[in-house]
Amino acid sequence: MMKTKRILALLLTVVMLCTGSMSVSAATTSAEAWSNYWKTADEEIGAAVMLTPGSDDSERYVSWYSESESGSVVLLDSNGKKLDEFTASANKTHQDDYRLCAVIDSLEDGKTYGYYCKSGDWTSETYTFTTIDGDSFTAMYLTDIHITGEDYHEDGIRDNSYNLNLTLETGLAKARAQGKNIDLLLSAGDQGSDGRRDEYTGLVASPLVRSIPFATTVGNHDKKGADYRYFTHQPNTADMNIRSYVGTDYWFVKGDVLFLIMDSNNTSMTDHRRFVKKAVKANEDVKWRVAMFHHDLYSARIESRESENALLRLMWAPIADEFGIDLCLLGHSHYYTISNVLYNNKTVEATENGGKVTDAEGTVYMVSGSVNRPRDDENVGLSENIGHAYLTQEKIYNLIDFSEDSIVINSYTVESDENIGSLTIEKTTDEGGHNYRTIGRLYYPLVSVIGFIANIFTNIGDAYDNRQQGFKIPFFEGLFG
Ligand SMILES: [Fe+2]
Ligand SMILES: [Fe+2]
Secondary structure, three states: HHHHHHHHHHHHHHHHHHHHHHHHHHHHHOOHHHHHHHHHHHHHHOOEEEEEEOOOOEEEOOOOOOOOOEEEEEEEOOOOOEEEEEEEEEEEEOOOOEEEEEEEOOOOOEEEEEEEEEEEEEEEOOOEEOOOOOOOEEEEEEOOEOOOOOOOOOHHHHHHHHHHHHHHHHHHHHHOOOOOOOEEEEEEEOOOOOOHHHHHHHHHHHHHHHHHHOOEEEOOHHHHHHHHHHHOOOOOOOOOOOOOOOOOOOOEEEEEEEEEOOOOOOOOOOHHHHHHHHHHHHHHOOOOEEEEEEOOOEEEEEEHHHHHHHHHHHHHHHHHHHOOOOOOEOOOOOOOOEEEEEOOOOEEEEEOOOEEEEOOOEEEEEOOOOOOOOOOOOOEEEEEOEEEEEOOOOOOEEEEOOOOOOEEEEEEOOOOOEEEEEEEEEEOOOOOOOOOOOOOHHEEEEEEEEHHHHHHHHHHHHHHHHHHHHHOHHHHHHHHH
């Protein structure tokens, strides 16, 4: 069994490494091979090893499930020689096992490392990752991956996970064909559909995920269960007054980009604003500011969601404006869109497919399509502030090249390998963010306070619902008696 496991892992790794020189369709793992991997790598998949960005590229966070309370990550050089060992901390899950998390630090630029996890009598496969050299790197941005099913032994999660692996392999092949690597994975929420552990196990089942740092945020679906909280370990988490019970805000820096990852289920805008202010202050010399949160502000116009979207725009756009966020990566509508350059809820510069904006005085908001639940309602309209939109039943991935001078977005379909959208955001100054013009915004403190109060009530409802899953928020426990 162990031998078969290793052979399959090796085959997947070979597929991963060869994709650059082969055509996309020939290089991807077949559904049959994935199904075999699912059967034979049960223990490895169940441990759900996840590689997450650290505070900057000199760090990586590694987490996994374990029956044992103690464990460590062994770091290797590119020849497989042991360099160091990092002890993991343990968080008890509500299934009464542990999510172990180790922080690998002191990584050097432009190097390839190996690592494996060990806890109890279990040792993981060995995986590799590469640090970036300089400020240029490529991220793959996905959203609404929506992995779900009865449990991860059942076809649903396996097949949804296969679709994700196919998307990752296809995207990596495209990047390699362009002479690039994928240095970061970004997912803007709804990774699962019910917020269950099995869904997150499926999320990281692809060996590729264990070689590329994966940054996620909380979607409204992730919030349906308590497991996302136990599953994720992130750097620089926010100190929130009233956080949502599964997620929080966190930041990290890669190259010359500050990534501000936020939980938009949490309407406590005073907390989000304080988090962004602090993160920006700690990284004043970082040139680009990219936010990622789940709820779209300007994408599809779905009538039943318009009042919610109007409220979300009122809450979130002032933060993007005030702190000069260059790009917001969002999800939720499952409708691929790239907005115009917006400031104060208005278009200040139009964008067009294939175009370029230079020294934009506002923010570009982008939403990608869902990996497992493509939107099929053609009657859905679009927000008036959209520069480019594309509706398809295919899976979409986005390669975003970050460099000192520009952010270049290119989006592709998996099945037909079409470039469906692109935009270049260029900056000629070294200043972080974009130009901030003071505008009359007397309503902002009021919105913050209303959001803060609304969040208390949201959390009371959610905390009550999720007590069934054994999850308790001490702050609210007194209310339930
Ligand atoms: Fe979704
Ligand atoms: Fe959503």
